[in-house]
Amino acid sequence: MGLTSNAATTVLETTGAMAVTSWTALTALVRGRAGRRQALRQIAIVSVDSLPVLVLISLLSGFVMVLESASYVESLGAFSLMGWAFGLVTLSQLGPVLVALMFAARAGARTTAELGAMAVTGQLDALRLLGIDPVGYLAAPRFLAMIVMLPLMTALCDAIAIGAGAVGAAVVVGLGPALFLQSIAQGGLMDEFLLGIARTFLFGGAIAAVSCTFGFRVRGGAAGAGRAVNDCVVVSALAVFVIDLIFTIAVL
Amino acid sequence: MNRRVNEIGLLIQAIVAMTRRPPPLRRIVREVFSCGNRSIVFVCVTMAFFGMILVYEGCMQALALIPDLSSAGPATIRSTIRVFGPLMAGLMVSFRVGAGIAAEAGTMVVTEQDGALLVSGSSPAEWLVAPRLVACIIAVPALTVVGCLAGILAGGALGVGWFGIHPSDFFSLSMVDRGDAAVCAAKSLLNGMAIPVFAAAAGLNTRGGSEGVGVAATSAVVRSCVAVAVIEFLVSTVARVAGA
């Protein structure tokens, strides 16, 4: 009982802190208080940091999807549907979720580590004494970078996964890439693609909220920063799945 | 230790150390408990959500084509066992324990305890990796099974409750065969081997004091996730070639 109420308090407190961080950062963004140079710098960092691992994961998951659907497609003889089914799963769910998870592990963890290091070295206090709100100054550009870049990178990764799928289909079941791509293009998957991208705006915001909040709250030296990074990826993953389910039910 | 630790080398070292001097049972039990206990709720919750997402999306898409949801359950069960279960459970265990393993290894490097271990005739591979390797080889497959169950049950609850699929239609193993179970077992066993090794290697390669530990912790998560994805790919390829 005591444990449950403790856990509930922690969840409520953390959610509240994330809400406050998001609200402050987003109002700072709307008012144009986030420096343009800061935001551009964060966009560059976030993309350069995450892109290699995202590309790799997209390639691998594209191949795996083809490998795993191959026997099913062959037994049904449904070669013309292979591209469509592949595109459906990739564009609507697997692409956005996998990209968001790896983005959280890379860009989110980095943000928490970075802000945590600033917290334990007193740089956040230094900002406050200069009358600069750390949330507006540090979190707002990171929110912008993540909310803008996650959808763009998801779109890119969708394309890479589809490319990998086309190559994989040719190798694994001997289906011509043109047929595979045609099946995707004529499958009427534009809605799935757009809905898949739409949810990544929410994922990006959630990852930014989680990573910034956990970074700002770091106490107790390097050990505290390590714990915060761990908490950041775990809570980000939970947030991605919860948001995805709610979004899916809300729009379909 | 200025030499870069390489994952395969570390794995071999750990296995060699293990055959020479098996890690104490009590330590293994403790590590299984710490890995499993830390991860089980997290794995189950995320897999449950993922299962529900799969079923909801699958049913809505199927309904748009044919008003027949009888294969939704078996297809969900098969894809969960073969692909999504091992993949998501592997990623989630990496998220949950990867950073911790790397932080511990990194702290040992920064405080130069690894040198002390070598002097005393032990090694980071024996002390740090071997017990976790055994523990994760036990815990990760177990977590994968539990996670698959959580995903299938949650998805089934949604399929039965929301879409009115008959439970006996949904919870049917008609599409699952021995090959699927073998694929799941192979993927999760290999994940169990890879996660502690990749995380520990990232930690043992820590450079630059306590700040480096943070860097190592974040790179451990990403590296072990990539390892999980590569294993997913390799096992699926082997299964395809072997016809499983």
Next chain:
Amino acid sequence: MAASDAEAIAIDIQDVGRSFGSQRVLDRVSTRFMTGRATFVVGPSGCGKSLLMKMLVGLETPDSGRILVFGKHVATMNAAELNGLRRRVAFVPQHPALFDSLTVGANIALPLVFHRIQDEAAARSTAVRLLSLFNLADRADLLPGQINQSDRKIVSILRSMACGPECLVLDEPTTGLDSPSRDAVFSMIREIGMVDSGIETLIVVSHDMQSTMAIADRIVFLYKGVVRHDTSPAGFLTATATDPIAAQFLAGAADGPMNTEADEA
């Protein structure tokens, strides 16, 4: 400090008290900081100096009494007023961290750019001007990790001066520095009043009596939460003849009537 012709009360501390549990850290402290003066607040560790300074900018609040800064009651200010106050009264804490991802120049320019007082180019030239007042202009493009301890400390003080405060409050500016760095920082503090820095009122918390006697216009000696002496350096020297505690503090002797307990720093 350059003698100002119109000397006024910058900060008026009236009967300020503060307790932590049963411990009375500040007990009815009253004193005034005048414009155009360098006032040093001295006393043994744990006498409440730092606490009193934090109250000046609203980082702590007194239990009793009140603090008027430029005639306004600090404890009743809202967040916006406090921000305005901190623009006029710059507080530099014991361990002010520089932003390690920004150059020295950008560190100093940051508050100007963020508060939109100047654009980036103008803020940058302000930063270089401030640095050159203390012969540090060549450090502007270095990162904080590339300059030495005393320069880092000076840069953190300059950063607090960027927005042109009238009053500068330095809390133990030489804590944790080695002896040559301490000398460098104190000589910088001495110069603040001589160069065209815009600072009219300087308040320094210190327990380094040698530099205090050399730089201060006025000394406030806090002991066990009360103001024991509030006088000029010459007056303080005279007081030591009759006050063994002040004498021991001035001499920096370990043994004497004053029993310093656990070190605050």
